[in-house]
Amino acid sequence: xxxxxxxxxxxxxxxxxKAFDPQPYHLDEAAxxxxxxxxxxxxxxxxxxxxxxxxxxxxxxxxxxxVDITRVxxxxxxxxxxxxxxxxxxxxxxxxxxxxAIPCCDTAHLSVTLINHEDQVVAELQCQVAxxxxxxxxxxxxxxx
Amino acid sequence: MTTLYLRNRWFExxxxxxxxxxxxxxxxxxxxxxxxxQFSPRPEYTDAEQARHLRFRGLIAAPWHINAMWMRKxxxxxxxxxxxxxxxxxxxxxxxxxxxEWFEPVRPGHSITYTYEIIAKSDGVIRDRWGSxxxxxxxxxQYGNKVMSFEIDILAERSHSPTV
Numbered sequence: 010x011x012x013x014x015x016x017x018x019x020x021x022x023x024x025x026x027k028a029f030d031p032q033p034y035h036l037d038e039a040a041x042x043x044x045x046x047x048x049x050x051x052x053x054x055x056x057x058x059x060x061x062x063x064x065x066x067x068x069x070x071x072x073x074x075x076v077d078i079t080r081v082x083x084x085x086x087x088x089x090x091x092x093x094x095x096x097x098x099x100x101x102x103x104x105x106x107x108x109x110a111i112p113c114c115d116t117a118h119l120s121v122t123l124i125n126h127e128d129q130v131v132a133e134l135q136c137q138v139a140x141x142x143x144x145x146x147x148x149x150x151x152x153x154x
Numbered sequence: 155m156t157t158l159y160l161r162n163r164w165f166e167x168x169x170x171x172x173x174x175x176x177x178x179x180x181x182x183x184x185x186x187x188x189x190x191x192q193f194s195p196r197p198e199y200t201d202a203e204q205a206r207h208l209r210f211r212g213l214i215a216a217p218w219h220i221n222a223m224w225m226r227k228x229x230x231x232x233x234x235x236x237x238x239x240x241x242x243x244x245x246x247x248x249x250x251x252x253x254x255e256w257f258e259p260v261r262p263g264h265s266i267t268y269t270y271e272i273i274a275k276s277d278g279v280i281r282d283r284w285g286s287x288x289x290x291x292x293x294x295x296q297y298g299n300k301v302m303s304f305e306i307d308i309l310a311e312r313s314h315s316p317t318v
Contacts, residue, residue: 028222029222029226030222030229053248054221058193061193061194061217062192077194079217079255080256081251081253081254082252082253083253084250084251084254085250112209151209
């Protein structure tokens with residue numbers, strides 16, 4: 010299962026960095042060129058948050074009632090996301106177990122690869138997300154009541 | 155005597171067991187909604203009125219917002235305590251995180267305090283220059299309840315490249 014893409018613009022990257030991760034390689038092109046990353050790139054936390062959004066949207070599109078992420082067993086950042094990277098999430102494994110820290114939910118254990126538009130691996134994560142036990146109808150019902 | 159701050163030292167000089175409090179942040183409804191519109195665009199996080207009737211019984215912060223603010227507090231801490239240091243002692247890259255868990259919701263007005271402890275150092279040398287520091291990071295609300303924790307491996311520059 011693959012999500013749609015989201016393009017990380019220069020403004021996306023520097024806007025996030027100004028608020029949450031104001032380090033030179035996320036803010037300034039020249040400083041970033043000289044850094045370990047070799048170019049202006051998104052904060053790893055921005056990649057994680059955006060990746061989680063893409064995971065949620067992919068699940069909802071497949072009629073799986075995604076509520077939220079509850080745990081990350083492991084996340085490995087493999088490569089920088091430079092300006093205009095089109096990020097997508099590929100869900101490689103999906104295993105459901107009963108119960109969740111979030112009421113009325115089960116837990117989906119996911120293995121996910123975040124990839125860029127050249128199909129290169131940006132990050133790998135093993136995570137748990139809460140899925141509404143009542144399904145998509147349950148989500149809709151709760152939000153309309 | 156040189157004062158020992160978090161990121162004004164080389165990899166070799168950072169001891170396992172060292173503990174820091176990065177500081178606190180009080181989350182406002184506005185910033186929670188602003189973050190969630192980008193990353194968790196669902197009514198539990200973006201619509202205070204509707205959220206009152208949803209499963210969390212009120213607006214809550216998106217999980218990654220709590221971590222975004224951890225990063226901000228760490229950068230601010232370095233800004234204070236590693237002023238003038240602009241090399242790899244201060245600006246290392248994150249490599250991987252483990253066991254990230256969110257334990258209870260953060261709501262508008264909650265004040266979250268972030269702590270950091272060095273728990274391990276790797277023997278490996280990365281790209282001839284870097285060592286890896288593993289830290290345990292925790293976030294507590296104003297009641298003293300843990301709301302989030304994780305471990306992360308961040309690169310720190312070694313004092314000199316080993317002879318190959």
